[in-house]
Amino acid sequence: MCREVTVGHKILDMLRSSVMAAMTVDYKEAHLKLMNWSDTIKNDFVLGNAIALGPTPKRIFGRCVLAVSSEEKGESQLSVEQVKSLGYRELQKEVRLRGLDGRKDTAEMRRILLKEAVELSDDSTMNGNKNEHHGQNDHGKGITVNTNDDDIKIQLQRSPGSGGDLEETLRVTIEAGEAGKWKLAVRKLKQLSKAHEIEGSPVPHSALLSTLQSMDNEKHASESARRVIELMCSNGHQLPAELCNSLADTACYVNNVDAALAMVEAMSRSNTEITQETYVALLEALIRDTSHRSSEEGTLILRAMIVDSDITPGLSLFAKVGNLCIREESFESVFQVLSLVKASGYELDTIASAESGRAVLAAGIIAAEKLNNVPLGLRLLTAAEKADVSPSRGDTLTCQISKETFNAALVLHSKAIQNAKEENNWKLGVKILELMSARSLRPNAKTWSTVLSLCAKNEKSRKATAILFDWVQKFEAGEVEAPNLRTFNYCINVCEVCGETELTLAVLEKMKSIHETEGNVITFNIALKRLAKEGNWGGCEGIIIGMLKSQIEPSVVSYTTAIGACASASPPNPRMASEWMRRMKMRSVFPNYHTYNSVLSSCLDGTLEGCIEASRVATKFVEDAEAEIKSCALEDPNNEKERDYITTVPDKYSLNLATSLIKQLRLCWRRGDIDMEEAKRTIRVPLLKLVDFSVENVRGEMGDDDDECLEWHHLKKREVV
Numbered sequence: 001m002c003r004e005v006t007v008g009h010k011i012l013d014m015l016r017s018s019v020m021a022a023m024t025v026d027y028k029e030a031h032l033k034l035m036n037w038s039d040t041i042k043n044d045f046v047l048g049n050a051i052a053l054g055p056t057p058k059r060i061f062g063r064c065v066l067a068v069s070s071e072e073k074g075e076s077q078l079s080v081e082q083v084k085s086l087g088y089r090e091l092q093k094e095v096r097l098r099g100l101d102g103r104k105d106t107a108e109m110r111r112i113l114l115k116e117a118v119e120l121s122d123d124s125t126m127n128g129n130k131n132e133h134h135g136q137n138d139h140g141k142g143i144t145v146n147t148n149d150d151d152i153k154i155q156l157q158r159s160p161g162s163g164g165d166l167e168e169t170l171r172v173t174i175e176a177g178e179a180g181k182w183k184l185a186v187r188k189l190k191q192l193s194k195a196h197e198i199e200g201s202p203v204p205h206s207a208l209l210s211t212l213q214s215m216d217n218e219k220h221a222s223e224s225a226r227r228v229i230e231l232m233c234s235n236g237h238q239l240p241a242e243l244c245n246s247l248a249d250t251a252c253y254v255n256n257v258d259a260a261l262a263m264v265e266a267m268s269r270s271n272t273e274i275t276q277e278t279y280v281a282l283l284e285a286l287i288r289d290t291s292h293r294s295s296e297e298g299t300l301i302l303r304a305m306i307v308d309s310d311i312t313p314g315l316s317l318f319a320k321v322g323n324l325c326i327r328e329e330s331f332e333s334v335f336q337v338l339s340l341v342k343a344s345g346y347e348l349d350t351i352a353s354a355e356s357g358r359a360v361l362a363a364g365i366i367a368a369e370k371l372n373n374v375p376l377g378l379r380l381l382t383a384a385e386k387a388d389v390s391p392s393r394g395d396t397l398t399c400q401i402s403k404e405t406f407n408a409a410l411v412l413h414s415k416a417i418q419n420a421k422e423e424n425n426w427k428l429g430v431k432i433l434e435l436m437s438a439r440s441l442r443p444n445a446k447t448w449s450t451v452l453s454l455c456a457k458n459e460k461s462r463k464a465t466a467i468l469f470d471w472v473q474k475f476e477a478g479e480v481e482a483p484n485l486r487t488f489n490y491c492i493n494v495c496e497v498c499g500e501t502e503l504t505l506a507v508l509e510k511m512k513s514i515h516e517t518e519g520n521v522i523t524f525n526i527a528l529k530r531l532a533k534e535g536n537w538g539g540c541e542g543i544i545i546g547m548l549k550s551q552i553e554p555s556v557v558s559y560t561t562a563i564g565a566c567a568s569a570s571p572p573n574p575r576m577a578s579e580w581m582r583r584m585k586m587r588s589v590f591p592n593y594h595t596y597n598s599v600l601s602s603c604l605d606g607t608l609e610g611c612i613e614a615s616r617v618a619t620k621f622v623e624d625a626e627a628e629i630k631s632c633a634l635e636d637p638n639n640e641k642e643r644d645y646i647t648t649v650p651d652k653y654s655l656n657l658a659t660s661l662i663k664q665l666r667l668c669w670r671r672g673d674i675d676m677e678e679a680k681r682t683i684r685v686p687l688l689k690l691v692d693f694s695v696e697n698v699r700g701e702m703g704d705d706d707d708e709c710l711e712w713h714h715l716k717k718r719e720v721v
Contacts, residue, residue: 083113088258089292103269105230106262166195170207177210185211186224193231202235212243222251226259229266239272248274252281257289261297268308276311279304283317287324295321295330302340312344315356322363326404334367348380352387352394362401369408374419377412378432381439395439410441417450426451426458433467442474445481452483456490461498464491465507472510482514489522496530504530521552528561535568537576556646559584560595567602574613577602581617593648596621600657604664608673611665611683618658618686622693624648629698650693658690 078094086094091109092102100112169192176185189203189211196203212228215221225247232239244267251260260282267274283301286294298321305311318341325333341360342348351357361380368377380398387394399409413436420429429451436443448471455464468483468491475482488511495504511519524547531539540562544554559580566577577599581591591599596617603614625648665683669676674683 078113078117080114080117083110083117086110086113088262089297103265105234105266106226107230108234166192166199169195170204173207174210177207177212177214180214182211182214182218182221182224185214186228189228202237203231205232205237208232208235208237209240212240212247216243216246217250219250219254222247222254222256222259225251226262229263233266233270239267239270241267241273241275244272245275245278248278249281252278252285255285255288257282257285257292257294260285264301268304274304274309276305276309276313279309279311279313280317283320287320293328293330295325295328295333298324299333299336299340302337306340306344315341315346315351315354315360318344319356319359319363322360326363326366329370331367331370334363338364348383349386350388352384352398353389357387358384358394358398359401361398362405365398365412366404366408369412372415374412374415377408378416381409381412381435393438399439399441406441409439410436413441414443414447417447421450421454424454424458426454426460426463429454430463430467442479445483448474448480448483449487452487453490456494459494459497461491461494461500461503464494465500465503468507469510472514475514485511485515485517485520485523488515488519489526492519492523493526496526521547521555521558524552525555525557525561528558528565532561532565532568535565535570537562537565537569537573540565553587554584554589556584556589556592556595559589560591560598563595563598563602567598567604569602572602572605572610574599574603574605574610578613578617591624591648592646593621593625593650593654596624596648596650597654597657600654600661604657604660606664606667608665608668611661611668611679614658614661615683615686618661618690621648621650621654622686622689625650625693626698629695649695650690655691655693658687662687662691 088106091106091113094113095104095109096102098112098116102109104112169188173185173188173192176182176188189207192207193203208228208231212225212232215225215228218225229239229244229247244263248260248263248267251257251263264274264278264282266272279301283298286298286301302313302317302321305313318337322334322337325331325337338348338360341351346357348361352361361384364380365377368374368380381395384398385393385395389397399406413432416432417429420426420432433443433447433451436447448467452464452467452471455467468487471480471483471487474480488507491507492504492511495501495507508519508523511517511523524543528540528543531537531543544558544562547554547558563577563580566573566580581595581599584591584595599617600614600621603610603617628648662684665674665679665687668674669679
C-alpha cells in the first residue's frame with residue numbers, strides 16, 4: 001500500500017531510510033537526490049519552524065517542499081532557478097514576451113513563469129523516461145514514499161504564536177510591528193499568512209498595517225515592504241497612501257528600483273494616490289540605475305503622472321527622461337517624451353525660454369538626426385528660435401546645450417542642404433545656409449560649395465557671388481577652408497552666362513588675392529567662351545598666349561573655343577581657324593569632332609577659299625575617324641565618359657555642315673569662280689565622303705588583315721580638361 005508522508009522537523013533520518021528503501025536506482029544517484037531534498041527541507045521547514053497541517057498534503061506558503069534542480073528537470077526556456085533570480089522588471093519583460101499582462105504583482109508573475117518552467121521540465125522528464133516525482137513552487141504536495149512496510153503518517157503541529165493559533169499569532173505580529181521590530185513582524189506575518197491560506201481566509205488588515213508601519217524609513221526593509229504591500233493588494237485591503245508613498249521613496253533612496261516599481265504598480269492597481277514626490281524619486285532612481293534599460297519605464301511613469309494622477313511634470317523631468325532615452329539610444333522614446341510635453345499643456349514654441357525646455361528640444365534634435373528625420377529636427381530648432389530669450393537666440397542656445405546637440409544640429413543642416421540640392425531648390429539651400437550662420441553653426445567647405453554650385457546651376461550669379469564672398473570672409477577669419485579654384489570657376493562661369501562683367505572681374509580679383517594666381521585652364525576657358533560668343537578671335541589669341549606664358553597648357557577645349565571665335569566672327573575667318581588647328585597639333589593637342597565642326601563652320605563664309613579649306617579639313621576629318629574606328633577605340637569601355645571629348649567620329653551636325661558646304665560650292669561654280677567639273681572632281685569629293693560617312697561602312701570595309709585593332713595615334717595623347 002502507499003500512504004502520503006509530509007515531511008517536517010526531526011524526521012530527516014526516518015525520511016532517509018524510507019526513501020532509500022523505495023529508490024530503484026543505484027546508491028550514488030539516490031544519495032545525490034536525497035541531499036538536494038534534504039537541503040530544501042532544511043531551508044523551508046526546519047529554519048522556518050513550519051509544518052503541514054492535516055492528514056493530506058496542503059499548499060505551503062513560500063517555497064515548495066520538494067525542489068528539484070534544473071539539471072534534473074532538463075533544459076527549458078527558463079529554468080526554475082533562473083525564474084527565482086529574476087527581478088521585477090525582468091519578470092515583467094518575460095511575462096509580456098509571452099503576450100500576458102505585465103501589471104501583476106511579483107509573486108503572481110513569478111508563479112506564471114515557474115509553472116511554465118516546471119511544465120517544460122516535466123515534459124523533458126517524460127521524454128527521458130524518468131519516473132521521478134517533482135514538487136512545485138508554492139504548490140508543494142509533500143513526498144510520497146512507496147514501501148512494503150506498514151502505513152506511515154507523520155504530522156506536526158505549530159506552536160500557538162507561530163501559526164498554530166490565529167488570534168495568538170495575530171497578536172504577536174501586531175505587537176512586533178508596534179514595537180518597531182520589523183524583522184520579527186515580517187516572520188510572524190509570514191507564519192500568519194500560511195495559516196490563513198490553509199484556512200482559506202484573508203490576512204487581517206491590522207497585521208499587515210502594523211508590519212508596514214514598522215518598516216517606515218527602514219533602508220533595508222524595501223523588499224519586505226514590497227511583499228507586504230503586494231499581499232495587502234492581493235487580499236483586497238486598501239493601501240495606506242501616505243505610508244506606501246513613504247516606503248516607495250525609501251526604496252528609491254536606496255536605489256532598489258525593482259521594489260519601488262512594484263510598490264507603485266500595486267498602488268496603481270488599488271487606486272491609491274501616488275504623490276508627485278514619489279514619481280520624481282522613482283524617475284531619479286531609474287536614471288541613476290545603469291544596470292537596466294529604463295527609458296521605457298521612464299516614459300510610462302511620465303504618462304502615468306499626466307493621465308492617471310493628473311499631475312503636470314516639470315520640464316526638468318521631461319529633460320531628464322529625454323536624456324535617459326538618448327543615453328540608452330532609444331530614440332523613438334524621445335518622440336514619445338515630446339508628445340507627452342505637448343499633452344501636459346506646454347507649447348514647443350515657448351519652452352525654449354527655460355533651460356530645461358531647451359534641454360528637451362535638444363534631446364529631440366539628437367533623436368531626429370539619429371533617425372534621419374531632417375524636417376522634425378529643423379522644426380524643433382525653429383520652435384527654439386521663437387522663444388523669447390533676448391538678447392540671445394533660443395535656437396543658438398539650444399544648439400549649445402551639449403556637444404552631441406551641436407553636432408546633431410550641424411548634421412541636420414548639412415543633410416537639409418543635400419536634400420535641397422537633390423530637389424534643385426536653390427532658395428531652400430540658401431535659407432538653410434543663412435540659418436547655419438545665425439545659429440553659430442560652421443558650415444564646412446563642402447556645404448559652402450554645394451549651395452554655391454546650386455545657385456550657379458540655376459544661373460543666380462549675384463547670389464552665387466555673394467555666397468562666395470561670404471565664404472572668403474569666413475576663410476579669412478580662420479573658420480573654414482578657402483574656396484578652391486573650381487569653386488571660383490563655377491562663379492566666373494555663371495557670371496559670364498548672365499552677362500555680369502563687373503562681377504566676373506570682382507571674382508577674378510578675389511581669386512587672385514586668395515590663390516595668388518590668374519586661375520587654371522578652366523578659368524581661362526571660361527574667359528575664352530565669353531570672347532568666342534563675341535567673335536573676338538584676336539582676344540582669344542591673346543588669352544591663349546597668356547596661358548602659355550603662365551605655364552598653363554591650353555586644352556582641346558581651349559583651342560576649340562578659339563576656333564569657335566573664328567566661326568562667330570563677322571565675316572567668319574577660316575584661315576585663322578585652320579591656323580589654330582595647326583598650332584594645337586604642334587602642342588600635341590589633337591582635335592576632336594567638336595574641333596572639326598568648328599573649323600567647318602568657319603568655312604561657311606560664302607567664298608571659294610572657304611570651300612577649298614573645308615575640303616582639306618574634311619579629308620583629315622574622315623581619315624582620323626576611320627583610324628579611330630579601326631583602332632577599336634570606340635569599343636574601349638574605359639573611354640566611355642571621355643568619348644565626347646576625344647572622339648573624331650562625325651555626328652549629325654558634321655554631316656549637315658558638309659551638306660551646307662556642298663551647296664556653297666555649287667553657288668561658287670554658278671558664279672564662275674571655279675569650273676563645275678573641276679569642283680566636282682576635286683573639292684566636292686571629300687565633302688561627299690563626309691556626308692556618306694558611317695561607322696558600319698568603315699567596319700564593313702575592314703579586311704581580314706585588319707582583324708587586329710590598330711593603334712590610334714591620338715588616343716594616348718588626348719586629355720580631358
